[in-house]
Amino acid sequence: MRHRKSGRKLKRTASHRKATLNALCTALFRHKKIRTTTAKAKETRMVAEKLLTRAKNAVAVGGDGKTVHARRQIARFIKDRAVVKELFGEIAPKIAGRPGGYTRVVKLGRRFGDGAEVAILELVDFNTGEAPPKKAKAQKEPKKESKKEPKKEPKKKKEKEAAAAKEATSE
Numbered sequence: 445m446r447h448r449k450s451g452r453k454l455k456r457t458a459s460h461r462k463a464t465l466n467a468l469c470t471a472l473f474r475h476k477k478i479r480t481t482t483a484k485a486k487e488t489r490m491v492a493e494k495l496l497t498r499a500k501n502a503v504a505v506g507g508d509g510k511t512v513h514a515r516r517q518i519a520r521f522i523k524d525r526a527v528v529k530e531l532f533g534e535i536a537p538k539i540a541g542r543p544g545g546y547t548r549v550v551k552l553g554r555r556f557g558d559g560a561e562v563a564i565l566e567l568v569d570f571n572t573g574e575a576p577p578k579k580a581k582a583q584k585e586p587k588k589e590s591k592k593e594p595k596k597e598p599k600k601k602k603e604k605e606a607a608a609a610k611e612a613t614s615e
Contacts, residue, residue, distance in 0.1 A: 482561040
């Protein structure tokens with residue numbers, strides 16, 4: 445029986461599972477939205493929420509001492525420095541007022557090739573969970589006439605040769 449054993453094994457060894465979840469978290473923080481299987485999305489959500497909470501608390505406290513320590517703790521999981529910088533500079537301040545629940549899993553159905561359940565894992569404050577609305581076409585105002593001189597069109601090869609021959613004979 446699996447009493448008190450939380451988490452999914454995802455048919456991987458412990459090191460491979462850790463690497464997979466770290467890579468998915470990095471991709472989530474970089475792109476704000478990833479598409480993966482439902483099981484991986486739910487497992488990644490658990491890891492990502494802990495990292496986001498650590499970054500949020502460090503930014504809320506302020507002070508370089510706390511942020512340096514938190515950055516190093518998060519850098520153990522996320523190996524990309526640019527993503528860590530984005531996490532502390534852009535993502536953590538935006539989620540500062542949210543008391544948890546920073547990610548959302550939206551189920552998409554089954555994948556065509558193998559029938560696996562597919563889902564989108566996204567950051568709540570960065571994605572609305574739906575496609576962006578299409579912009580309505582506004583009536584175009586007539587273009588103002590510019591006072592610039594029209595560009596001269598390039599001469600064709602034969603015209604260039606004729607002009608060069610004419611210049612040569614006139615000299």
